[in-house]
Amino acid sequence: MTVSESIIPTEITSKEQAQKLIDEHDNFLFDCDGVIWLDEKLIPGVLQTIEYLNSKNKRYVFVTNNSSKSRQDYVEKFERLGFKGITKDMIYPTCYAAAFNLKEHLKVPEGSKIWVLGDSGIEDELREAKYIPVGGTDPRLNEPFDPHHELLKVDPDVRAVVVGSTKDFNYMRIALTLQYLLHDNKGIPFVGANIDRSYPSDGLILPAGGSVVNYMQYTADRDFINVGKPSTTLLDVILEHSKFEKEKTIMVGDTLYTDIKFGIDGQLANSLLVLSGGTTKRYFDSFLTTSYKEEETRSMTPLCYIESFGDIIDLIN
Numbered sequence: 675m676t677v678s679e680s681i682i683p684t685e686i687t688s689k690e691q692a693q694k695l696i697d698e699h700d701n702f703l704f705d706c707d708g709v710i711w712l713d714e715k716l717i718p719g720v721l722q723t724i725e726y727l728n729s730k731n732k733r734y735v736f737v738t739n740n741s742s743k744s745r746q747d748y749v750e751k752f753e754r755l756g757f758k759g760i761t762k763d764m765i766y767p768t769c770y771a772a773a774f775n776l777k778e779h780l781k782v783p784e785g786s787k788i789w790v791l792g793d794s795g796i797e798d799e800l801r802e803a804k805y806i807p808v809g810g811t812d813p814r815l816n817e818p819f820d821p822h823h824e825l826l827k828v829d830p831d832v833r834a835v836v837v838g839s840t841k842d843f844n845y846m847r848i849a850l851t852l853q854y855l856l857h858d859n860k861g862i863p864f865v866g867a868n869i870d871r872s873y874p875s876d877g878l879i880l881p882a883g884g885s886v887v888n889y890m891q892y893t894a895d896r897d898f899i900n901v902g903k904p905s906t907t908l909l910d911v912i913l914e915h916s917k918f919e920k921e922k923t924i925m926v927g928d929t930l931y932t933d934i935k936f937g938i939d940g941q942l943a944n945s946l947l948v949l950s951g952g953t954t955k956r957y958f959d960s961f962l963t964t965s966y967k968e969e970e971t972r973s974m975t976p977l978c979y980i981e982s983f984g985d986i987i988d989l990i991n
């Protein structure tokens with residue numbers, strides 16, 4: 675299937691189109707990396723566009739596959755970048771989704787030890803859900819690999835493994851994580867925070883959590899449960915918590931195989947691709963003109979796109 679036979683996404687370039695996009699939706703789901711910010715740098719115009727949404731009584735939440743920070747860390751980041759009134763219940767990072775999934779879907783009892791390969795966001799959210807994270811940012815894991823290290827003895831009380839993005843990816847950590855993934859005849863649940871290959875930071879494209887999760891999947895030769903976008907389980911949780919109606923909700927994201935697929939698989943009213951993050955116009959054009967399986971193309975093709983969500987306010991004014 676090529677673009678000529680399928681949906682042709684509309685580029686939002688006029689005041690009328692921008693106004694219609696806002697007026698037609700009551701609720702907005704925002705991806706973060708590449709839509710709101712590039713690391714600590716706010717994308718120009720985004721804050722002003724969100725303030726405009728506030729003035730129109732629109733509702734919104736943030737859904738990020740970046741598991742490195744807890745919801746509380748994100749509240750502080752939003753404040754640092756000038757946002758007002760963003761509370762913990764408006765932010766869904768995959769570290770929270772992982773803890774939620776362990777409790778509500780995998781029924782891992784509170785008080786259980788959970789092995790973590792990932793940054794502090796996962797540890798913080800696990801603690802908040804009354805689990806005991808082990809591994810993670812433990813400084814002993816920064817020591818050079820030694821096959822006789824006391825840490826390499828598997829703790830039989832560990833009940834699940836959560837893997838997400840980490841900037842401290844080393845042999846000690848992956849060797850230990852592998853022991854847990856193989857333990858008990860691969861019987862311990864393997865939760866992956868996300869499937870993203872990379873994420874856009876300020877000036878660089880950097881490896882994201884999905885690259886870590888897939889590394890562990892390969893070495894352990896077992897599948898993981900993806901708790902991040904495009905999981906419809908995550909969307910259901912968000913819609914239930916926020917009381918958003920699908921028919922009035924739009925997904926705004928910069929990645930086709932996570933954000934846009936999340937909106938389409940979840941049957942939201944609309945999905946808007948922004949080109950301010952990981953997807954370039956050149957890549958998007960080639961995606962639209964390449965033949966994929968029909969279903970695959972449809973599930974990743976947004977109805978509309980714009981250079982940046984921050985452009986909306988300029989178009990409206």
Ligand SMILES: C[C@H](OP(=O)(O)O)C(=O)O
Pocket residue numbers: 705706707708737738739740741839868870872873874882883884
């Ligand atoms: C790319 C992703 O973050 P998001 O774009 O979902 O905020 C991630 O950092 O893995």
Ligand SMILES: [Mg+2]
Pocket residue numbers: 705706707708709927928929951
């Ligand atoms: Mg993104």
